[in-house]
């Protein structure tokens with residue numbers, strides 16, 4: 669039997685990351701995998717949860733700082 673306690677709903681088109689239905693699901697998986705330094709965040713593109721960094725956000729911030 670597989671321990672599928674966590675709802676796996678596929679992959680995000682925008683980031684290619686795994687999507688999780690709830691924040692709790694993502695945190696459980698992060699704990700199981702090598703999630704050192706990774707955070708759980710809500711993706712605005714797919715409206716699901718991901719494990720990782722806010723790559724797009726920091727890039728936007730960087731661009732704003734450059735043009736300022």
Ligand SMILES: [Zn+2]
Pocket residue numbers: 680681682683711712713714715716718
């Ligand atoms: Zn996403």
